[in-house]
Amino acid sequence: MSLDAFLNPRSVAIVGASDNPDKIGGRPIHYMQKFGYTGTLYPVNPAREQVQGLKSYPDLASLPEAPEAAIIAVAGSAAIAAVEECARAGVKAAVIMASGFGETGPEGKAQEAAMRAMAHAAGMRLVGPNSQGLANFGNGAILSFSTMFIESPPQDGPVACISQSGAMSVVPYGMLRARGIGLRHTHATGNDCDVTVGELAAAVVQDPGVKLLLLYLETFNDPENLAHAAEIARDRGVPIIAVKSGRSEDGKRAAASHTGALATADRVVDAFFERHGIWRANGMLELVHAAELYLQGWKPKGRKLAVISNSGATCVLSADAADRAGLPLARLAPATETRLKEILPSFAASSNPIDITAALLSNSGLFGDVLPVAGNDPDVDLFLIGIPVSGRGYDYPRYAKDAGAFMRESGKAVVLAAPQAIVRDAFVAEGVPAFETEDEAVAALAQFTGHHAIMAAAKPAALAPKGPSGDVRTRFLDEHRSLSLLERHGLPAVERRLCHSLAEAQAFQVHVGGPIVLKACSAALPHKSEHGLVHLKLADADAIARAWRDIETHAAGLGVALDGILAARMASGARELIVGGRLDPMFGPVVTLGDGGILVEAMPDSTLLLPHFDAEDVRAALMKLRIAPLFRGVRGQPPLDVAGIARAARAVAGLLIEGGGRVTSVDVNPVLVSSDGAVAIDALVEGTEPEALC
Amino acid sequence: MSLDAFLNPRSVAIVGASDNPDKIGGRPIHYMQKFGYTGTLYPVNPAREQVQGLKSYPDLASLPEAPEAAIIAVAGSAAIAAVEECARAGVKAAVIMASGFGETGPEGKAQEAAMRAMAHAAGMRLVGPNSQGLANFGNGAILSFSTMFIESPPQDGPVACISQSGAMSVVPYGMLRARGIGLRHTHATGNDCDVTVGELAAAVVQDPGVKLLLLYLETFNDPENLAHAAEIARDRGVPIIAVKSGRSEDGKRAAASHTGALATADRVVDAFFERHGIWRANGMLELVHAAELYLQGWKPKGRKLAVISNSGATCVLSADAADRAGLPLARLAPATETRLKEILPSFAASSNPIDITAALLSNSGLFGDVLPVAGNDPDVDLFLIGIPVSGRGYDYPRYAKDAGAFMRESGKAVVLAAPQAIVRDAFVAEGVPAFETEDEAVAALAQFTGHHAIMAAAKPAALAPKGPSGDVRTRFLDEHRSLSLLERHGLPAVERRLCHSLAEAQAFQVHVGGPIVLKACSAALPHKSEHGLVHLKLADADAIARAWRDIETHAAGLGVALDGILAARMASGARELIVGGRLDPMFGPVVTLGDGGILVEAMPDSTLLLPHFDAEDVRAALMKLRIAPLFRGVRGQPPLDVAGIARAARAVAGLLIEGGGRVTSVDVNPVLVSSDGAVAIDALVEGTEPEALC
Structure with a gap:
């Protein structure tokens, strides 16, 4: 079922509408009027005639039409009643902002289940509860009460952000807006009682305006839809970067107390993300720090880096930073070095890193001369320009123009590392992503190209069958049956015989012609070695007889009936x-x-x-x-x-x-x-x- | 010998003085006149009567007095001549700015040695060549031509920076000045032909105005003086942070081509820094990013962190970030949690991380209420305040005031993580170090407290004797003599006998009463095992005889005269x-x-x-x-x-x-x-x- 009614509703009712644009029920109305929403708004508030200049209705039943979407801005049991009213009125999509449900315990979870059932029975979908709301800046459908859209005015753009947490939906928003990057979508889904981050991601990633999708997850609740979203994203070439918090033990504990999040084995999350081509960011910094690179649409063939700087020290530091980030330096072809030698002064380094030296002061065109030469080298995929000091005497606007022109003409990935804001600003004006230090620039390149590689290698995973989620009684198979099952699935097992008499075991040893092992075999004894139930290196009939009796005695002592005693060849390997x-x-x-x-x-x-x-x-x-x-x-x-x-x-x-x-x-x-x-x-x-x- | 004449000269001659403040010989004069130097300046330029409004002299001999310091701003052989002239004139300290010496090869190194000899014979010391110069903003002695002091006007302050590279002396300067932090010293020593970074560091760190010393090294040339500087610094409680670049193979290669730097085994550098309490930063970002914390003068007892935020998601992310950085979260005492429960709403988390929730919106004093309670907990050493979203409706100036007051009254380490600049600015105004993300804030705390710990554990190292630096002929001792030497130094060695006859070896085995090993023993055979010269598990006279003969045959085949055959007990251990x-x-x-x-x-x-x-x-x-x-x-x-x-x-x-x-x-x-x-x-x-x- 499409989530279009959430993302592009023709009409929106606001249950609990407020005339005060600073209230939860007032802010979405304020935003939609301010940010260009062209659909119809229906404030619902029985106490008022008008809300923020719009006619107010006493209830949903009084509206002139069934609104496509509804914002439920009332709390507690009133929210539950509003869901019912929405379902009855034919609303397609409702956003529940109230908190105090699933995050508080089992009772809240039961209330969520009841609301979901009501909604589904009427063909309605729910976002929330505990949701800060959804915001589509492409059409002004701001079904959200976040204050951040006042602090940092929105601008439609190529980034989408979807988060369970309200705060973490707008933290990336604020950080990117501060860098002048626009966002199309900023959604906070809250408790995901119906529509999950994964399902919403699958819808959002189909928006042709979206070029980069950022996710924040605290609870992993819907891998199927997330896998589906990732598949669509790969088809469209849209990278997905995700923070899944609660990696650490303390983080898990904090998440459990925050949202009642189920602890998920963190390494499985890593494997899942990598499998689906989703880059796992370690925190909010990593979530956004390479955004400018992603938005260039570069398709680097590899990840070999060329460094070009007028400072030898920057060359050394950049090589170190590349090594730390796992980015190999390109080895320039002899023809490239020859050509560079013609351009550069004799004391400059024409191998990579390329140190163009203070000769830049007398020839401001050096970056522009060197870049296309290195750009033609077959081993170079990425470029880092390092300018540690500039200003008076340095024609950095020229360097920026040359770098920008090279970047656009070649389609190659180019980034700048420069500690001075004036230099960074000049390069950013030319479209070149700019960072304060070599380490930050190289980390961004490493993430961007690493992400490119996992997207190329990604493929769907088998998500079923699933394990039991609660306490479930399980049983073991004995060792012999366990090994036989694996043999049937193609894994050779050690040569062995399940013996029911000593003579059988002795015959097996003769057949093997070398030392054997005897082990008690019983489904009731999954862990044998602690109990004296395993005997190694038995090379003759006497030794086997002694071991056999010892195992029988120990098994009897434990009160366990054996399925037999397993005789196996003593195997050795590397x-x-x-x-x-x-x-x-x-x-x-x-x-x-x-x-x-x-x-x-x-x-x-x-x-x-x-x-x-x-x-x-x-x-x-x-x-x-x-x-x-x-x-x-x-x-x-x-x-x-x-x-x-x-x-x-x-x-x-x-x-x-x-x-x-x-x-x-x-x-x-x-x-x-x-x-x-x-x-x-x-x-x-x-x-x-x-x-x-x- | 004191380096006071470099750092606080009563008079400075400028050889090659220029009227143009943008020339190497003009800029220091411009800076000293502009930034308050109160000593005497002596421009030396035979072609001019006046330089930048000062009387110019034709040569050093014509000056009315011997200048204490001299800047040599002329190039090539003129620089060498100027060193000689300075030595003759009684100059105490000369800074050679010219490049083209030791960094270009052996000939340049020889020229440097000659200049050093001339200087030392006259009791003069040299900084450089290839030095951008020294700058002391405490007294305006700016013997430097860096352009950065125009781009970012200096301000005297608690930080000192000493670098071999000119660029990397002013990169930290620029980054810190952009954050409003002042620097007392910014020195670039160049090729260190006489005064090294280490020796200058030992002088600078004695300046009572210096509270933090930053170093950039490309070549490790003077561990003794650096160790001495570190000792003084520890006595004074001044932390030293150092970048030693050229960590990676590519970095080493780039450094060699940049300065002819000697490759130093990087792990030894790590061990050396840690031993002396110097924090090794991985690059320029790490060199400066925790500066605000260092300058607080905090003395944390431990490194247990408390996190306080109004956002549950920030709590989770901060716990994850602390885990990544190796900072343990404090476990609050029951009494602390009880007290927090009284302050916080029932749905808030009173364990650490402390989630004060959106209750902050109705009680702006919550940070101020919670901080002293957590501050009294015996397990808490450090505080991270996280405010992911703020602005309208949030009284963040109040939060900042409360945090600053707590910080000052308690003396505890407090940092802020807030993505919005308005929030960070409010906290910075109260003196609280502020970062954009949890990861950056926690990384700064981890570095600061980790550095504190290595400073406390630091002690001098034995730096002598030293190994040969070039190709030197070495010899081996045979295994028996090698083991005996180690025994004399307290390391027990395996029971053994150097045998000269088979009978001796057989008798040894009888004495041992278990299997033995035979090995050819010769200083000419340092690596025996590849040559069939070792036989294991010999338990009787026959086996020993076979092995003995085999060893003799193989040794003869190799044409090696043995010192004997070493018989040793077969030893086993864990x-x-x-x-x-x-x-x-x-x-x-x-x-x-x-x-x-x-x-x-x-x-x-x-x-x-x-x-x-x-x-x-x-x-x-x-x-x-x-x-x-x-x-x-x-x-x-x-x-x-x-x-x-x-x-x-x-x-x-x-x-x-x-x-x-x-x-x-x-x-x-x-x-x-x-x-x-x-x-x-x-x-x-x-x-x-x-x-x-x-």
């Missing part, structure tokens, strides 16, 4: 990895890949994958680990088998998905990896009904 | 570490501690220590490693013996220091560490004359 997976209540199947061993909890080294993924995705994920060198080969050893690890990861994902919700967690620990394979040694499958898959 | 040390040409003895094993090169995990250090310093260094949990105990295993590792590290340091330059490198690989000791298994001592220590 490295133990752990491959695990679980159904997240929000994000569905999530697979974890990591280094194994006894120190894994104290020194974790793992990464996440969201299905579906292929061997290349697994390779990319492994390259994020500390042990990444092992997958390229270390000290003459052959590389560990990535294809084998990919089979393991895909088996775990496949089992979770096939389980359809009945398998909630899979743990393969260890997977023994060598240069030509990966074999599951131990595994544990858990779920509400895991045996249904066997 | 973890292999590597302890190494070397004499750095700049910093003297440097000890490295790190995890061992075959993956150490592919996945390094090591840290540096500068002697002298004690067991507590070693513990702190080990806590920076990835394997830090092993020193606290992991999964029920006892912690590795830190005291034993400290003995190993101190033995390496002791050997380097005792060597007095003759031992240049020590490598103990591995040191086998268990819960009750650390034992050297293999070691290699290298030096110009290492056997002199045996």
Whole structure:
């Protein structure tokens, strides 16, 4: 269902309309009259004849038509009554500003559910409650009471911002307006009881005027719609940058006390955003600091940087900053350096960073001469111009003009780092994004190009099945059945036999021809090693007999009936990895890949994958680990088998998905990896009904 | 020798004086006349009678007195001649502005050495060449030609900045002046052919007007004086923040082409700065961004943060930002929370972060009420006030007044995060440091308090003996002698015997009563394992005999005469570490501690220590490693013996220091560490004359 009635309503009723433009019920009317709304406004206030110069109506039923949208600016139970009245009147879209609902506890959540049910029954949608409202500056539909639109007058522009928090909807607005950037949309959705940030994002990103979408999320409640919005955005080439706050433990605690936000495993949020090409910003600064770059519409082929400055120190600092930000410096072709040598004085550096030196003082055209030469170099994608000192004696308006002309003619990404405002202003006037320091300029380039890369690599994720969100009783499969299930999904498991007699185990050892392991096998014993139920390196019949009796004694002592005793070949390989997976209540199947061993909890080294993924995705994920060198080969050893690890990861994902919700967690620990394979040694499958898959 | 003649000269001669205030020889005269210099100026220019209204002299010999300081504003060989003339005339301090010396190559370096020799013979000191000059705004002695003092008029104040680069001396100046902060000193030393940044820093930091010292270094050339400056600064409570550029490989390359800077191992620079309580900033932004905090003179007891905001979202974002910056949130005492509950509305969060909610709109005194309550909490050291949206309806001047009053009365550190300039301006007017975002505010607090902590922990380092700076022939000691030397310095080594006959080795194994190792022992074979010269796990006479013969055969094949064959007990322990040390040409003895094993090169995990250090310093260094949990105990295993590792590290340091330059490198690989000791298994001592220590 379209959200057009929220974003472009033909008419808007204001329930609780106020004549005072500083009241919640007065401000939207004031804004819409002031900022060019051309639809019809219907103030509803039984106590007044007129509101802010408009005829006021006693109730919704008295209006001459069903308003397309309604603002509910009354509080508490009056808000609930107003929702009912709106539903009855045929309103399509209602924005509930009142707080005191879902954010206060279960009772408020129940009231939200009731309002949503009323609305849906009548074909109406709700934004809020606890919403500061929606603002579309493209058509003046300002269904919002934010004070920021007084403090920083709006200007229609290419940016859209959607936030659950009212404050964080207008913080980016204010920061961008202070930099002269216009916004088309500034929406605060509040508690998302019906329309979510994700659903609104999917609608907003279809507005052809929107070139950049900023999101602020405190609660992750609707990954499907957000994934859908991201897909539309990628099709349209619109980058999405998102802050999801509550990353830290203290932040989660604060968010819980602020909005009752569900804690979401933060690393899954990271993986989800990256998977969908959404850049995760760490805070409000990162959300907006590269906006000028995004709005240029640059399509850099790569992320190799050229630095050009009249100061050697700036060249050094820029190279350091690029290194910190992970931006490689371009290596100039010999032909480029030759050409630069012709332009620059003999003592200047014609390699990158390009130090044009104080020769700039006698030749103000040097930036303009050097830029096209470096621009023609095949290795250069990005340009940083550094001007640490300027003013008297420096023709910086000329430098700015030359840089702007190069930028427009070449379509290349160019930014300036200059501590002096006069210099930055001159470049900004030419359209060149400008920053105070090298670090800020380079960070913006790194984000912009990094975002470009994840957008290009993005693809949809399997968001179902989902894990249970509350406390649910789960059961385990025993080790043998767990391994067999994984084998069926393509992961080789260690050679083994589930034995019911000592003779069987002894025969297995003879068959194997080497040492074996005996382990108690029971779904009731998911964690065996603490109980003396595992015996290693059994190489003859006597040793096997002793171990068999020991396991039987210990199992009897624990009062556990065994499914049998599992005999397995003693396997060895180059490295133990752990491959695990679980159904997240929000994000569905999530697979974890990591280094194994006894120190894994104290020194974790793992990464996440969201299905579906292929061997290349697994390779990319492994390259994020500390042990990444092992997958390229270390000290003459052959590389560990990535294809084998990919089979393991895909088996775990496949089992979770096939389980359809009945398998909630899979743990393969260890997977023994060598240069030509990966074999599951131990595994544990858990779920509400895991045996249904066997 | 005092540098007073540079910083506070009674008279200044300007060699190459110009009537044009935009010329290098004119600008200092213009500045000194404009900015209140009260000493005597002597323009020297044989072509003019008058310069900028002052009598001009044909040469230094014609002056009525020996000027205390001289500016040499002439170029090339004229500059060299001027140095000679200054020396003859009895000048005490000369600033050479000309470039084209040491930064261009060996010939220029030789010219610098000659000028220095001339100067020193006459008791004169030199700043430069390639110096933009020195500027003391406390007395108007502006021996500088920087244009920035026109662009941003100076104001005497508590900050001093000393830089090798001219540009980077005035970039911090410009950024601070734009924020209304005054500077007493702004000095650019250029090539440091005589007076270095370190020596000038030691002089400047004794100026009672200086409360904060900023440094920019491209070449590390004088750690002794910098260490001395840092010591004086700590005594006076003056923080030093330094950028040492050329951190990255590209940065090093750019620095080499810019100034011929010697590449210094960057991690040693880190260790040196931390050791001396100097905060290493990553770039110009970090150099200045916390200046307002430093200038408050706060002495926080700890670094626990309280966050107070009227926005729940700001509370969440601030907690996240604090986590990223490594600032812990304070846990409020129950009494504090009880008191806050009395002040705040029932729906507000009285734990930290403290969300005072929109109740602020009806009670503008809430910040003022809450601050002293949190200020009395024993766990709170720092305060962040977050105001994301303000303006109409918000009495932010009142919030600012309340925050400023609390800050002054309590002496506690308070900062503001507010995206709107009007709000920041109100707080700045009350003296409260203000930032646009939570991330910036928290980063400033983290730097300020982190710096406070390293200043408190700082102590002098042993900077001698130094390693050779060029190519020097070195020799090795064989393994046995290397281990014996380390034993003498207190590091236990594996039980072993240097054998000259097979029978000796066999007898050693009987004595040991367990498996042994045989290794070829020769100073000519520092790296044995690749050559089949090591045999492990030898448990009987036959195995020993086979190994013995094999080693003899391989050694003969390599044409190496052995010192003997080393028999050693097969030792085992919980973890292999590597302890190494070397004499750095700049910093003297440097000890490295790190995890061992075959993956150490592919996945390094090591840290540096500068002697002298004690067991507590070693513990702190080990806590920076990835394997830090092993020193606290992991999964029920006892912690590795830190005291034993400290003995190993101190033995390496002791050997380097005792060597007095003759031992240049020590490598103990591995040191086998268990819960009750650390034992050297293999070691290699290298030096110009290492056997002199045996």
